[in-house]
Every structure is written in structure tokens, then in C-alpha cells.
Amino acid sequence: MSFESQTTPRSRISLSQREAIWAYLFLLVPLIFFATIRFWPAIQSFRLSLFTWHVDPARRLFIGSQYYEELLSNPVFIQALKNTLLYTVVTVPASIGLGLGIALMLQAVRHARGWYRAIYFAPFITPAVAVAWVWGWMYNENFGIFNRVIVEWWVFVERIGLPWLAIEPQRFLRNPEMALYSVAAVVIWQQLGFQVVIFLAGLQGIPRIYYEAARIDGANPWQLFRHVTIPLLNPVLVFAVVITTINALQLFDQIVNINFTNQGGPLNRTLSLALYMYQEAFGRARLGYAAAVTVVLFVIILVITLIQLRLTQRRVEY
Amino acid sequence: MAARERPVKRAQVRDAGYDDAPQRVTRLVVLSYVVLTLGAVLMVFPFVWMLLSSFKDAREVLSPSILPSQFTLVNYIEVLTRTAFPRWFMNSMIVAVSTTISVVLFCSLVGYVLALLRFPGKEIVFLLILSTLMVPTEMLVIPWYVMSSQFGWINTYWGIMFPGLIPGFGVFLMRQFFSTLPRDLFDAARIDGVSEFGLFFRIGLPLVGPGIAALGIFAFIGNWNAYLWPLIAGQSPSMRTVPVGISLFSGEAGAAWHLIMATTSLAIVPVLVVFVIFQKQIIEGVVLTGVKG
Numbered sequence: 001m002s003f004e005s006q007t008t009p010r011s012r013i014s015l016s017q018r019e020a021i022w023a024y025l026f027l028l029v030p031l032i033f034f035a036t037i038r039f040w041p042a043i044q045s046f047r048l049s050l051f052t053w054h055v056d057p058a059r060r061l062f063i064g065s066q067y068y069e070e071l072l073s074n075p076v077f078i079q080a081l082k083n084t085l086l087y088t089v090v091t092v093p094a095s096i097g098l099g100l101g102i103a104l105m106l107q108a109v110r111h112a113r114g115w116y117r118a119i120y121f122a123p124f125i126t127p128a129v130a131v132a133w134v135w136g137w138m139y140n141e142n143f144g145i146f147n148r149v150i151v152e153w154w155v156f157v158e159r160i161g162l163p164w165l166a167i168e169p170q171r172f173l174r175n176p177e178m179a180l181y182s183v184a185a186v187v188i189w190q191q192l193g194f195q196v197v198i199f200l201a202g203l204q205g206i207p208r209i210y211y212e213a214a215r216i217d218g219a220n221p222w223q224l225f226r227h228v229t230i231p232l233l234n235p236v237l238v239f240a241v242v243i244t245t246i247n248a249l250q251l252f253d254q255i256v257n258i259n260f261t262n263q264g265g266p267l268n269r270t271l272s273l274a275l276y277m278y279q280e281a282f283g284r285a286r287l288g289y290a291a292a293v294t295v296v297l298f299v300i301i302l303v304i305t306l307i308q309l310r311l312t313q314r315r316v317e318y
Numbered sequence: 319m320a321a322r323e324r325p326v327k328r329a330q331v332r333d334a335g336y337d338d339a340p341q342r343v344t345r346l347v348v349l350s351y352v353v354l355t356l357g358a359v360l361m362v363f364p365f366v367w368m369l370l371s372s373f374k375d376a377r378e379v380l381s382p383s384i385l386p387s388q389f390t391l392v393n394y395i396e397v398l399t400r401t402a403f404p405r406w407f408m409n410s411m412i413v414a415v416s417t418t419i420s421v422v423l424f425c426s427l428v429g430y431v432l433a434l435l436r437f438p439g440k441e442i443v444f445l446l447i448l449s450t451l452m453v454p455t456e457m458l459v460i461p462w463y464v465m466s467s468q469f470g471w472i473n474t475y476w477g478i479m480f481p482g483l484i485p486g487f488g489v490f491l492m493r494q495f496f497s498t499l500p501r502d503l504f505d506a507a508r509i510d511g512v513s514e515f516g517l518f519f520r521i522g523l524p525l526v527g528p529g530i531a532a533l534g535i536f537a538f539i540g541n542w543n544a545y546l547w548p549l550i551a552g553q554s555p556s557m558r559t560v561p562v563g564i565s566l567f568s569g570e571a572g573a574a575w576h577l578i579m580a581t582t583s584l585a586i587v588p589v590l591v592v593f594v595i596f597q598k599q600i601i602e603g604v605v606l607t608g609v610k611g
Contacts (some may be wrong), residue, residue, distance in 0.1 A: 024437065030484050038458070041458045063332070077500070106354065109350050110347075118597050120358065122362075126589050126590065130581075130585040131542075189364070197604045250456060252545070253561070282463075282550060298453060298454060305452065
């Protein structure tokens with residue numbers, strides 16, 4: 001009795017202390033990593049954007065918000081900003097819509113579902129750099145497969161006497177009005193499988209009984225989709241929107257490689273913020289100015305993510 | 319009477335539900351198969367076209383032929399002898415494998431600690447790690463570059479690898495997995511005299527196998543495909559990874575599309591082979607992170 005009452009309180013305290021010590025021992029290396037490789041550089045980026053760049057920290061001059069003012073008046077930056085937002089506005093709804101459509105169709109079919117899913121998913125894990133070169137080849141003006149098909153089609157419709165059906169060969173990557181959409185198509189092609197996989201899993205997670213119940217109440221297929229599928233799929237939809245938005249805002253690999261000799265061109269019409277940052281920092285050694293670009297990118301991502309999370313939380317309560 | 323009416327009514331309801339449903343469903347199903355197949359062709363076509371182009375010689379690749387008149391391996395031989403592709407491959411292997419080991423070990427460890435150990439400051443640590451997910455890589459590469467040049471890390475394996483060693487996303491994922499385990503299990507083992515290391519390695523880790531598989535596969539693929547940071551940190555010819563190598567080689571190759579397609583095939587085909595083998599685990603991993611994570 002006396003033995004128990006004496007040791008239990010003491011050993012409980014020392015046990016919980018021991019656990020805390022072990023916890024921090026385990027966390028030691030990771031915490032140092034996060035502090036030096038994630039936090040400090042993020043702060044450093046902000047600091048660098050307030051100084052002119054020099055290798056020797058003592059010779060960096062404080063210029064305050066000058067780079068930010070320069071950004072606002074720099075037409076190339078404005079173009080990159082516009083393009084980046086346009087990439088987002090084009091690729092996010094398109095890949096979400098197509099992904100959801102394909103997932104719904106996959107759910108409707110019984111055979112070869114796994115095969116279809118694997119085929120749609122495959123591009124997602126292949127290196128974006130290699131994919132961009134393959135598409136660059138297909139988009140090639142003179143020898144690319146797309147323009148060859150267009151020419152064949154032209155010949156065919158002339159022969160059958162319907163020349164008005166002919167399409168002109170396109171300058172997919174060199175037409176300033178078209179280039180951004182050509183790149184966006186590659187991004188959609190590559191990301192679609194990701195949406196398909198998570199939407200299909202989300203759809204399969206919806207209990208059948210909800211559909212049965214709604215059908216007995218006389219709901220038509222559109223009402224089923226609108227009032228059963230969409231609300232129950234909402235968490236997955238939001239996750240997909242957040243992920244694809246963040247990816248679209250950070251586009252880099254595809255843009256550099258699809259038009260390697262004129263990166264971001266024609267006329268800066270495919271230039272993204274990430275590529276602009278890279279060119280300024282590592283092409284023109286303007287590291288302070290490039291850091292200011294990344295701070296703007298960070299703020300955009302932060303604001304958009306917070307808005308999207310706010311919207312989802314509201315709907316989940318619903 | 320009432321007892322007789324009820325079955326009739328139920329039968330009518332069933333008829334209304336099932337009578338026109340099969341017709342509509344079959345038409346929808348057929349349409350689905352058609353659209354899915356067309357879509358699948360579009361998804362596969364770029365890969366097929368890449369391979370077909372890589373087997374044509376320099377002249378034929380620019381001709382309108384679809385199939386190569388004779389399959390030639392000349393392009394592959396030229397790429398493998400003219401470029402340092404084997405070296406790029408080895409570099410990518412070293413970087414991706416080492417990073418994956420670090421990611422799996424440290425993310426599980428931190429996830430375990432945050433999910434199952436009790437200590438003051440736990441919520442703050444978790445929030446701080448989670449907040450790193452908000453910061454885009456673009457914002458970090460400039461300070462990383464400044465840091466790496468100072469310490470002489472440019473064009474070293476460590477320089478290419480260090481930013482990806484412990485991703486916050488992996489910590490978040492593993493914490494989710496460890497949260498599903500009962501804490502009593504660990505308390506009981508602790509009373510039985512299992513050390514804290516033993517609790518993690520011998521009891522915790524074996525129970526989160528699917529999480530580790532998913533995380534390991536993602537870490538490997540992500541690092542294998544990574545471009546922005548390896549392009550900055552490893553541009554010297556001997557330190558290029560596969561993406562950096564094919565990007566810079568193709569840039570120099572200009573209009574030699576037969577060689578470029580052979581290079582991209584060498585980069586893409588191994589990934590597709592790995593995907594075919596581990597298809598189930600990879601897709602399950604995506605589902606785990608996307609839907610349940």
C-alpha cells in the first residue's frame with residue numbers, strides 16, 4: 001500500500017517528462033531542417049526583395065519597396081501575372097470538369113474500369129519536362145502530327161467536294177493568341193488522371209442508399225447529380241481545386257521546355273511568374289528583384305488558398 | 319383488401335424505378351464506353367507517337383509516314399553514346415533513392431511523434447510544419463541558391479537533394495496514418511519495457527505500411543521528375559539529373575527530333591514500366607492522400 005502510493009505519483013510525472021524529452025529528441029533533426037531550409041529562406045526571400053543584390057551581404061543596399069514599384073510598372077511582369085492567372089482560369093475548370101465527367105462515366109461502366117483509370121492516370125506521373133518536348137514535337141508547325149492531320153483533312157474534304165470544311169494549319173506555339181492555350185492543353189492532358197482517380201474514389205465512397213432514396217422521391221439524373229453527387233463529393237472537389245490551382249500558379253517545367261529557344265514566348269505570351277522569376281534571378285542575376293516576384297506569387301497563392309478553404313468550410317457545414 | 323393493395327403498390331413503384339432504368343442505363347453505358355475509349359486513345363497517343371518517332375531515322379521522322387519503314391535503334395545508340403544519359407540516370411537514381419529514404423524515415427518519425435506522443439508545444443510544432451505547405455518552392459529557390467553557393471553545395475548531390483529531405487506534406491500524411499492507431503497499444507508496450515525507439519520502429523512503423531508505400535512512391539516519383547531546383551543546383555554536365563539532362567540536350571539538339579524523341583522515350587518508358595508494375599499501390603496512394611488524407 002505505502003509502496004504504491006509513494007511511487008505512483010512520482011513515476012507518472014517522470015514518465016510524462018520522459019515522453020516529452022523523447023518527443024523533442026525525435027523532433028530535433030526535423031525541426032532544425034524546417035527552421036533552416038523552410039522558414040529562414042522564406043523570410044530571407046522577403047528580406048532580399050528589399051535590397052539590391054550583391055554576393056557580399058555587406059554591399060547590398062536597402063531600397064525598400066522600390067522593386068515592388070518596379071514590378072507594377074513593368075509590362076513583362078504584368079504580362080506574366082496575367083498569363084499565370086489565365087493558365088489557372090483555363091486549366092483548373094477544364095481539368096476538374098473533364099475529370100469529373102470521366103469519373104462519372106467510369107462509374108457507369110462495369111468492364112475494364114481499372115484499365116481506363118490506369119491509362120488516364122499514366123501521364124500524371126511521367127516527367128513534365130519530357131512530356132513538354134513530346135508535345136512540342138506534335139505541335140511543330142511544319143512536321144508535327146497535328147498539322148499533318150489538318151492537311152490530310154484539307155485534301156480529303158477538297159476531294160469529296162466540301163472545301164468549306166477545311167481547316168488552316170496552325171502555328172500552335174508561335175501564334176501569340178494561341179500559344180498559351182496550347183501549353184494549357186498539355187497541362188490539362190497531364191493532370192486529368194489525377195482528378196479522375198480521386199473523383200472516382202470519392203464517387204465510390206458515396207453510399208448507394210442516397211441515390212436510391214432520391215430516385216424513389218422522383219429525382220431525375222440531373223437532380224441526382226446536382227443534389228446528391230455534388231454536395232457529397234464536395235470535400236474531394238475542394239481538395240482537387242486547391243491542388244490544381246496551386247500547380248497552375250507555379251507552372252514552370254512545361255513552359256520552359258515546350259518552346260525552349262524562345263522560353264515564355266512568343267511576345268511573352270506563355271511566360272509564367274515562375275519562369276519570369278527564374279529568368280530574372282539566374283539569367284540577369286537580379287536576385288533581389290526576382291525575390292520580389294516570388295513574394296507576390298506567395299501572396300497570391302496564400303490569398304487564393306485561404307479563400308478556397310473558407311468557401312469549403314462554409315459548404316461542409318451546410 | 320388493404321393487405322392485397324400494398325404488394326400491388328410496391329410492385330408499381332418497383333416497375334417505375336426499374337422499367338425505364340435499364341434502357342437509359344444501357345444507352346448511357348454504351349456512350350460511356352465510346353467516350354472513354356476515345357479519351358483513352360487521346361491519352362495514349364502522345365506516348366505512341368513519341369515511340370514511333372524515336373524509331374525513325376533523321377529523314378523519315380520529318381516525312382508524313384506514320385509507321386517507321388524500318389524500326390531503327392540508331393537514335394537510341396546515338397543518344398546513349400553522344401550524351402551522358404547513363405550518368406544522368408545514375409544521378410537521378412542516387413538523388414531519388416536517397417531522398418526517398420530520408421522522406422520515409424523522417425516524415426514517419428515526425429508523424430508518429432505528433433500523433434502519438436504527449437508533449438508541450440505539440441500543436442505549435444504541427445501548425446508550423448503545416449504552414450510550410452503554403453510557401454511555394456519558387457519563393458525558396460533564391461535563398462537556397464545563395465546558401466548553396468556560400469557553402470559550396472552547387473553541383474553536389476547534397477546540394478540537389480537537401481531541399482526535399484523532409485517535406486511537410488509527408489509529415490501531414492504520416493500523422494494522419496499514425497492517428498488511426500490506438501494510443502493504449504503504445505502505452506501498454508511502454509509498460510512492458512519497450513524502448514521509445516522500439517515503439518516507433520517495431521510497433522508503429524509496421525502498422526502504417528500502406529502510408530509508407532504511398533509516401534515512398536510519391537517521394538521517388540516527385541524527385542525523379544523534379545526540374546526547377548536540380549536545374550539551378552546541378553547544371554554541370556556530370557551532375558545533371560534526367561530531366562535537366564534531356565532539357566539541355568534537347569535544347570542543343572535543335573531540330574533533331576528523332577534524337578529528342580529517343581531521349582524522351584528513355585526518360586518516360588522506365589517511369590511507365592514502374593507504373594505498370596506498381597499501378598495498384600500508386601493509385602491507392604493517390605486515393606489515400608486525396609480522399610482520406
